[in-house]
Amino acid sequence: MIINASARTDIPAYYSEWFMHRLKDGYVYVRNPYYPTQITKYLLNSEVVDSIIFCSKNPRPILSKLQELKPYHPYFFVTITPYGKEIEPQVPPYQEVIKDICQISKQLGSHCVCFRYDPIFLNQYYTIEKHIEIFDEMTTQLQGYVHDCVISFIDLYAKTKKNFPGIQEVTIEDQKRLAAAFAKIATDKGIHIKTCAESFDLSEYGITHEGCINRQLLKEVTGCTMKELKSQPLRKECHCYPSRDIGEYNTCMHGCLYCYANENKKQVIENYQRHDPLSPLLIGHVHDDDIIKVAKQESYIERQLSLDI
Numbered sequence: 001m002i003i004n005a006s007a008r009t010d011i012p013a014y015y016s017e018w019f020m021h022r023l024k025d026g027y028v029y030v031r032n033p034y035y036p037t038q039i040t041k042y043l044l045n046s047e048v049v050d051s052i053i054f055c056s057k058n059p060r061p062i063l064s065k066l067q068e069l070k071p072y073h074p075y076f077f078v079t080i081t082p083y084g085k086e087i088e089p090q091v092p093p094y095q096e097v098i099k100d101i102c103q104i105s106k107q108l109g110s111h112c113v114c115f116r117y118d119p120i121f122l123n124q125y126y127t128i129e130k131h132i133e134i135f136d137e138m139t140t141q142l143q144g145y146v147h148d149c150v151i152s153f154i155d156l157y158a159k160t161k162k163n164f165p166g167i168q169e170v171t172i173e174d175q176k177r178l179a180a181a182f183a184k185i186a187t188d189k190g191i192h193i194k195t196c197a198e199s200f201d202l203s204e205y206g207i208t209h210e211g212c213i214n215r216q217l218l219k220e221v222t223g224c225t226m227k228e229l230k231s232q233p234l235r236k237e238c239h240c241y242p243s244r245d246i247g248e249y250n251t252c253m254h255g256c257l258y259c260y261a262n263e264n265k266k267q268v269i270e271n272y273q274r275h276d277p278l279s280p281l282l283i284g285h286v287h288d289d290d291i292i293k294v295a296k297q298e299s300y301i302e303r304q305l306s307l308d309i
Helices: 016-025 060-072 094-108 128-142 158-163 172-188 215-222 265-273
Strands: 002-005 027-031 038-043 051-056 074-079 113-120 148-153 192-195 291-294
Touching: 016 027, 016 060, 051 060, 051 215, 060 074, 060 094, 074 094, 074 215, 094 113, 094 128, 113 128, 128 172, 148 172, 172 192
Parallel strands: 002 051, 038 291, 051 074, 074 113, 113 148, 148 192
Antiparallel strands: 027 038
């Protein structure tokens, strides 16, 4: 099983203490986002957990625990973007996040960390030229520390439109211009670009569309061949290997205007105040009317039986 920690919130940035308690206790509870009284229990041990995928804009709070994470074959997707505090109020400057990526690479290996440059949007300040300039700067500093980069263009979810009035999609022509420039820059630095959950084909620029989390990536991270499983996408055009997300929506305190995982700031703050680092749930505690079901878990690693002849 692959644990995703998390596409719904930034666990390393805001809930790393809670997460380490969950590893110590050997299990985690996850409340169903659509049926709140339903809770799923996942065991957290190296017998059934093949890899833990961390998605973060600020991994620094969990960096001191990297050695403890090693038995779980961690992989980090770390997002760095060129946007300022008017767009990402609580996200550290990208120069600082780049330093953290380099530290992850030094401790876990360059095959265990990828940087994401997303979402990409354009306005009067964040022009195509500005994106190209900063992408070149970022990849120069990351050269040798990462070998993969995931890019994506902004998706206008209802939440995004509500929290980021006036934001516009990036046209196909502008996507092509950026893709061509990014691909040339990245190739010169030994970095491969791929997209995830994008419908537009950018393969003519050497940009692949294979999913953020795929079998080959997991093989490199775990050192083992993974079973061939069908993806179970929550988003259209997603080709990622199946994983289970242990996060919760409306809990990320970064406050990014484009965020698809947060409904509104008030709800996020209220949820954050209910967080207990010792609870098996990310937010709050188990209620009397909650129904807890134990997940069916198994390792996805292909294990060949050797026969003595």
